[in-house]
Amino acid sequence: MTRITFPAPVESEVAEKLRAEVRAFLVAAIADRAPLVRAESWNGFDRKFSRALGRRGWLGMTWPKEYGGHERSAFERYVVVEETLAAGAPVAAHWIADRQSGPTLLRYGSESQKREILPRIAAGECVFCIGMSEPDAGSDLASIRTRAERQGDGSWVLNGTKLWTTYAHEADYMILLCRTSGDTSDRHNGVSQLLIDLKKVSGISIRPIFDLMDQHHFNEVHFEDVKLPDSALLGEEGQGWKQVMGELAYERSGPERFLSSIQLLIELVGVLQSRECTAAQTAIGRLFAHLVTLRHMSRGVAALLEAGENPATHAAIVKDLGASFEQELPEIARGLVDEAPDIHAKNDFAAVLAYTMMAAPAFSLRGGTREILRGIIARQIGLR
Amino acid sequence: MDDISSLLFDAAERLLIDLSAESAPDETQYLLNWRKIEEMGLPLALVDTERGGIGLEPRDAFELIRVCGRHVTPFPIVETMLSNRFAADAGTKPNCDAVSELRDLSERQREFAALGRAVQMTGALETILSMTVEHVQDRCQFGRPLAKFQVIQHSLARLAGEVAAAAAAGDHAVSKLAEGGDASLMATAIARTRIGEACSMAASTAHQMHGAIGYAREHRLQLYTTALWKWRDEFGSQASWTRLIGRMVLAKGRDSLWPMVTAA
Structure with a gap:
């Protein structure tokens, strides 16, 4: 089938009422964040802010109350996520857990894993990182070599290295994908997910990897004879690939996939708003049309997820188009404004432009490269 | 429905x-x-x-x-x-004769017609996509179907993405028009802008994928691509719709950008 349609987003009065509450909260909560700091939203790490969201019931929103959740709709959660991102709030201390680790635990976790961890995530007190990529397995995730060997008493011994692990140096837990049987030639078979309490087990070393802006978000995480209890297994042994693929639709379709450059668009409008300039109107009109359309599509995916579907192709389309939009923005902005990018500038536009330009290459790498996404779409339309 | x-x-x-x-x-x-x-x-x-x-x-x-x-x-x-x-x-009695050109439209009629064209374009885009998918599956070069070349797969994946985005923009504008609120004009302008851009990309990709055969008058592809090139600038050029959005956004300014996105 070649026609890929996105369902209409669900409009709800409850969600719009919530939007007003979230906006009012954010105005006060992050008043002191300058535009450059807001532009780093994704990477802003602030446990205090995450706890404040948790206190308001804005984390783990859709989960059952018995696990600390609030049994609200996916659309209400979407409102909180997009409002925090658009405002440039620091989300890194909660949002991997809220977006994907929590839902994965809810779906595959044991009762005790769920009871112990989910309420802490919902309170904004539990930071997660994701152990997928490795030195020799990036896009080719099935080639992972990190391995957990089952011991006679049912426990595990883990060896290997994970790479590009965002905020591993702050995280409380990691959900790790590793091989538990067979070898790399078995591809999707014989891999499992393990839940690791990073603060408790020994044998883990975490080394920083600085990015091209000299910032430290990534890490290399090395496991040497790490002993894990039997209960570390998350879900079914050997079903890790399937479990991870289910997680990726959450990871690829959210508002973060088209809002990474929003602060630059806001500053650009600020610079251009006083000009009577046709080129500015054309550029802003086009960007706005893209942004609004991406948002409809992303909310459409939220509706599919809410309906219990696994919209992997839809999510791939949102992320592919979203990353292109985010990456175009700095190039368009510098074509319209005579201001050299300078991350140390007092001028907000120049600083945000510099930041966004240097952040941009990652937009089409993280969470699935553009090439992987296009492969997924090509398969859906029958070419592979 | x-x-x-x-x-x-x-x-x-x-x-x-x-x-x-x-x-x-x-x-x-x-x-x-x-x-x-x-x-x-x-x-x-x-x-x-x-x-x-x-x-x-x-x-x-x-x-x-x-x-x-x-x-x-x-x-x-x-x-x-x-x-x-x-x-x-307008209270005039309609008849069934073919009308090939719409004249003397009011502003509201022009908006309605503009959205009609937008949605018509999304239909043509669907056909262009399926035609192109079929072509690359059937056509063999270097001993295999074109569809098996990764570079072709990725071009078509982009095309599918554009077609899906165009449909989403069109559907949204239709909903806003059906609701009858103030947001309809903006939604139509967004649809015209986004769909118009998808048409440009789709036409050029489809022709590239079809090779020389798609450029021939006897091939059906050109019926669709030439129609899109015409439709995208009717009832207001794509450029004029895009500038309209830009003017509305810039008039409200920096701090209203995000609220405008969520209201659109």
Whole structure:
């Protein structure tokens, strides 16, 4: 089938009422964040802010109350996520857990894993990182070599290295994908997910990897004879690939996939708003049309997820188009404004432009490269 | 969409497939075929039942227009549907004659027609995508179907993404129009801008994927690409719709950008 349609987003009065509450909260909560700091939203790490969201019931929103959740709709959660991102709030201390680790635990976790961890995530007190990529397995995730060997008493011994692990140096837990049987030639078979309490087990070393802006978000995480209890297994042994693929639709379709450059668009409008300039109107009109359309599509995916579907192709389309939009923005902005990018500038536009330009290459790498996404779409339309 | 509408869409689709199979009908054949279109009630599809039309609800009306976009024919069905709708709104008695050009439109009529074109374009885009997918599956070069080359797969993945985005923008504008609020003008401008851009990309990709054969008059691809090149600038050029959005956004300024996005 070649026609890929996105369902209409669900409009709800409850969600719009919530939007007003979230906006009012954010105005006060992050008043002191300058535009450059807001532009780093994704990477802003602030446990205090995450706890404040948790206190308001804005984390783990859709989960059952018995696990600390609030049994609200996916659309209400979407409102909180997009409002925090658009405002440039620091989300890194909660949002991997809220977006994907929590839902994965809810779906595959044991009762005790769920009871112990989910309420802490919902309170904004539990930071997660994701152990997928490795030195020799990036896009080719099935080639992972990190391995957990089952011991006679049912426990595990883990060896290997994970790479590009965002905020591993702050995280409380990691959900790790590793091989538990067979070898790399078995591809999707014989891999499992393990839940690791990073603060408790020994044998883990975490080394920083600085990015091209000299910032430290990534890490290399090395496991040497790490002993894990039997209960570390998350879900079914050997079903890790399937479990991870289910997680990726959450990871690829959210508002973060088209809002990474929003602060630059806001500053650009600020610079251009006083000009009577046709080129500015054309550029802003086009960007706005893209942004609004991406948002409809992303909310459409939220509706599919809410309906219990696994919209992997839809999510791939949102992320592919979203990353292109985010990456175009700095190039368009510098074509319209005579201001050299300078991350140390007092001028907000120049600083945000510099930041966004240097952040941009990652937009089409993280969470699935553009090439992987296009492969997924090509398969859906029958070419592979 | 109710069952009756869905029957109408199916019947219209079958008729359009038949009509589009004829390459160049002579005058007699043309009139005979128009008669078939009339018998199905298409010229009056958007006119109230009291005035002898089918009286489709806005969402269904645009769905029928999308169906028409999927099958380019020599007949000005969409133009005639719109013309009769506007005539009925103005209290004039509509008739079934083919109308190839809409004249003297009010602002509201022009917006309605502009959205009609937008949705018609999304129909044509669907056809361009499926035509191109079929072509690369059938056509072999270097000993294998074009579809097996990764560079071809990725071009088509982009095309599929553009077509999906265009459909989403069109659907959204139709919803806003059906709701009847103030957001309709902005949503139509967004649809025209986003769909127009998808058309540019789709036409160039589809021609590139089809190779020289798609450039020949006898190939059906050119019926769709030349139609898109025309439609995207009718009832307001794409550029004018885009500037309209830009003016509205810049007039409200920096701090209203995000609230405008969520209200759009």
